[in-house]
Structures are given as structure tokens and as C-alpha cells.
Amino acid sequence: MSDAIPALRAAIQARLESDAGLTALLGAGRIHDEAPRAARGVYVVHGDIEARDWSTGSDSGCEQDLGLTVWAAESSSSRQALEAAALVVGALNEAPLTPAGHALINLRWQSSRLARDPATGLAFVAIRFRAVTETL
Structure with missing residues (x-):
């Protein structure tokens, strides 16, 4: 497993936690690694x-x-x-x-899908991104 995964995830977490608009809508502490039990309100997980190898002849990616x-x-x-x-x-x-130990080449939105969980009826939006990093 690439160490780029936790580094990028930590950078994403920090960026979302520092976004004033998102914090105003959700409240503080509403971005999680895993869904919290008995959560109320809107939150992000x-x-x-x-992950795939994106290395070149000279760079690890x-x-x-x-x-x-x-x-x-x-x-x-x-x-x-x-x-x-x-x-x-x-x-x-x-x-x-700036993920620790890596250079972010790009991070781009790919898709968003609104759906409802069939078991609970709760609405959710699944968001997909594509990122490329190189090891420093």
C-alpha cells in the first residue's frame, strides 16, 4: 500500500476542516474516517x-x-x-x-451521485475524485 494514501487523506481532512463555509453548514467536527453511531445532522465520511502505480522512469507516483x-x-x-x-x-x-512527503500533481472532481440508502431512507451524496501524487 502506498504511503500517499494516508498523506492525501490527512491533507483532505485538514482542508475540509478549515473550510469556513462547510463548517458553518455542518458544524465543527463533522468530517469522519468512519460514520459515527447515531449521528444527527449532515456529516462527511x-x-x-x-490506488494505482503512477510511476515514471524517474519518479515514484x-x-x-x-x-x-x-x-x-x-x-x-x-x-x-x-x-x-x-x-x-x-x-x-x-x-x-500538500500531503506530507508527496507533491500533489492534481486533484479533480469526477462525479457526484445523490441517492437514498434503501435500509434507512437516508439521503447521501457519493462524491468521487481522482488524485495523482509523486513522492518527494
């Missing part, structure tokens, strides 16, 4: 990551397809989840992040 999910903890708040997802995309798309 880091999702799955698929990693391409990541990564996800974030915005959950709405009330069954009627898909609008809030969409608003929060738009702020997440705005904060991260082509952001100049």
Missing part, C-alpha cells in the same frame, strides 16, 4: 480508495480514485446533503494541497 460521502441524518434533507457536497467539491477540486 471518507470513503473507499483505489500514485494515482488515487477516492470517495467522500455526505450523509443527511434526517430522511428529508437531501437538499442539505447536496449543499454540503457542493462545498466539498468547491474546497477540493484542483486544491493546492
Whole structure:
């Protein structure tokens, strides 16, 4: 596993936690590695990551397809989840992040999908990004 994964994840976490608009909408401490139990309100959870070798003859690199999910903890708040997802995309798309030990070549939004969990009826927005990093 590439050490670029936790480095980029930490940089994303820091960027989202420092975004004033997102914090105003969600409240502080609403971005999680895993979904908290009995969460209320809207929150963001880091999702799955698929990493691939992106090395060249001279540089070690990693391409990541990564996800974030915005959950709405009330069954009627898909609008809030969409608003929060738009702020997440705005904060991260082509952001100049500095993951520890790596140079971020690019971080680009790929897609967003609004859906409802069939078991709970809760709305969520699944957001996908593509990132490329090189080891420093």
C-alpha cells in the first residue's frame, strides 16, 4: 500500500476542516474516517480508495480514485446533503494541497451521485475524485 494514501487523506481532512463555509453548514467536527453511531445532522465520511502505480522512469507516483460521502441524518434533507457536497467539491477540486512527503500533481472532481440508502431512507451524496501524487 502506498504511503500517499494516508498523506492525501490527512491533507483532505485538514482542508475540509478549515473550510469556513462547510463548517458553518455542518458544524465543527463533522468530517469522519468512519460514520459515527447515531449521528444527527449532515456529516462527511471518507470513503473507499483505489490506488494505482503512477510511476515514471524517474519518479515514484500514485494515482488515487477516492470517495467522500455526505450523509443527511434526517430522511428529508437531501437538499442539505447536496449543499454540503457542493462545498466539498468547491474546497477540493484542483486544491493546492500538500500531503506530507508527496507533491500533489492534481486533484479533480469526477462525479457526484445523490441517492437514498434503501435500509434507512437516508439521503447521501457519493462524491468521487481522482488524485495523482509523486513522492518527494
